[in-house]
Amino acid sequence: MKHLIDPGPSRKGWHRLQKVLMCPRLYALSYIDETNRVPRGPPADPLMKGSLMHVALAHHYAEGMEEYKDKDLYSPMEAVQQLAELQPNDQRAAWQRHVKEVCATYADYAMHWGKENWKPIGIETELMVNVFDEKMNRTYLYTQRVDLAWQHPITGKVWFVDHKTAGFWARKKLGKYSINGQFIGYQMIGQKKFGDNWGGVLLNVIQWGKDGGSPTFQRMPVDPAPHSVDRFKQAIIRGERTLLEYEDVAPIDWPGAHNDGACWPYNQCRFYSACQWGGKE
Numbered sequence: 001m002k003h004l005i006d007p008g009p010s011r012k013g014w015h016r017l018q019k020v021l022m023c024p025r026l027y028a029l030s031y032i033d034e035t036n037r038v039p040r041g042p043p044a045d046p047l048m049k050g051s052l053m054h055v056a057l058a059h060h061y062a063e064g065m066e067e068y069k070d071k072d073l074y075s076p077m078e079a080v081q082q083l084a085e086l087q088p089n090d091q092r093a094a095w096q097r098h099v100k101e102v103c104a105t106y107a108d109y110a111m112h113w114g115k116e117n118w119k120p121i122g123i124e125t126e127l128m129v130n131v132f133d134e135k136m137n138r139t140y141l142y143t144q145r146v147d148l149a150w151q152h153p154i155t156g157k158v159w160f161v162d163h164k165t166a167g168f169w170a171r172k173k174l175g176k177y178s179i180n181g182q183f184i185g186y187q188m189i190g191q192k193k194f195g196d197n198w199g200g201v202l203l204n205v206i207q208w209g210k211d212g213g214s215p216t217f218q219r220m221p222v223d224p225a226p227h228s229v230d231r232f233k234q235a236i237i238r239g240e241r242t243l244l245e246y247e248d249v250a251p252i253d254w255p256g257a258h259n260d261g262a263c264w265p266y267n268q269c270r271f272y273s274a275c276q277w278g279g280k281e
Contacts, residue, residue, distance in 0.1 A: 003071040004082050005058040007124045010143035014181045017239035023262040024242055028251035029271045042087070042094040050165040052095070052102040053206060054147065055079045057163050060110065061120040061148055076110070077103045101208070105215045109206060112217050121158065122149035127189045133237045140240045144185045150202070157199035159221075160186045169207045169218065177203065178223040187229045200224065252278055 009015065020027035042048060056076040062068045074082055080102050084095040124145055131140045148161035162183070166173075177183045183201050190198045201222040209215040246254050256263075256275050263269050 001072065002074050002078075002082075003068075004055070004074055004079055004086075005062060005124055006055055006083060006086075007126070007145065010126045010145040012141045012143045014144060014185050017236060018181055020239050020242050021235070023255075023257035024246060025251070025254040025256040025275065026262065026269065026271060027243075028246070028249075028254040029274060033251035042091040045098070046165070046167065048095050049098045049102055049208070052080045052083055052098055053106065053165050054163055055083045056102060056106040057109075057147070057204075058123050060106070062123050065120055065123070067123075076106055080106070105206065105208060108215050109217060117153050119151040119153060120148060121151050122146065125149060127186075127193070129189050129192060131233050131236050131240075133240065136241065136244070138240075138244075140236060142185070142236050144182065144189065146186065148204075152199060155199070157197055158190070158194045159199040159202045160190055161202045161204050162186070163204045163206065165206045165208065167208055167210070169205050169216075171220070174203065174220055175223065177201075178225045179228045181232070181235065183222050184225060184228050184232045187225070188232050191229070 016027065016031065019030060043051075056079055059073055059076040059079040062073055073079075080099055084092065084099050087095045124147065127144045127146055129142050131142050132138075133140065146160045147163045150159045150161055151157070152159065186201045190201070203218075203220050203222060205218045205220070207216045207218075252274060263272060263275070269275075
């Protein structure tokens with residue numbers, strides 16, 4: 001039976017803490033309040049395309065790895081089709097619309113980077129670290145899933161690679177990742193795990209082709225942010241303490257952010273009416 005590499009999110013990752021730090025009520029209504037979990041349509045097109053490309057790249061870099069030598073893996077293009085097929089019946093057609101473009105883009109990617117000789121040492125690996133809160137005398141598990149762990153063939157240094165797909169990519173976008181919690185977490189765990197053999201975090205950017213044009217590919221290291229890395233433990237602790245503080249409170253009564261960045265970042269938050277009137281969204 002063929003194997004698909006599609007592990008999903010990590011168990012105790014940054015996205016949940018990011019949400020509770022941005023707006024505790026958003027976290028509670030998203031994760032705790034069952035009454036607000038209504039059926040929804042397929043994800044936005046960029047998210048579907050990104051997920052399909054991620055599974056193609058996972059299978060691309062798994063080929064030849066010791067970890068997968070005894071598994072009958074789908075080819076990268078088969079994996080794209082399989083992931084689309086596995087979606088709920090009412091969403092499958094939306095996912096399948098992107099299969100052709102993703103497979104064509106992957107083929108260009110494989111040709112563009114065909115001569116690279118970095119050594120993959122982990123694919124969709126869940127990274128784990130225990131964070132101790134002295135004040136509360138508690139230990140919190142913090143996890144992140146890394147798209148690809150690579151070892152440089154000459155220096156031997158290990159890099160965590162994050163695949164990014166975009167309709168348009170400008171180099172100035174790189175700056176926003178430097179103190180993004182996900183990437184700070186990579187840095188924190190990478191330094192702890194690999195010490196002097198730690199290289200850093202690398203963005204592997206795939207820009208979709210436009211109007212029949214060819215896709216483009218770039219790789220660039222994320223700028224270091226040692227101050228934020230040193231203090232990231234406190235961000236994790238602050239998020240976990242918030243979860244503990246309100247764990248017995250009704251979700252609608254968790255504190256709200258009440259600022260445009262959380263309530264209306266691009267479009268209205270899906271829980272906007274719940275905050276206005278209480279009850280369901």
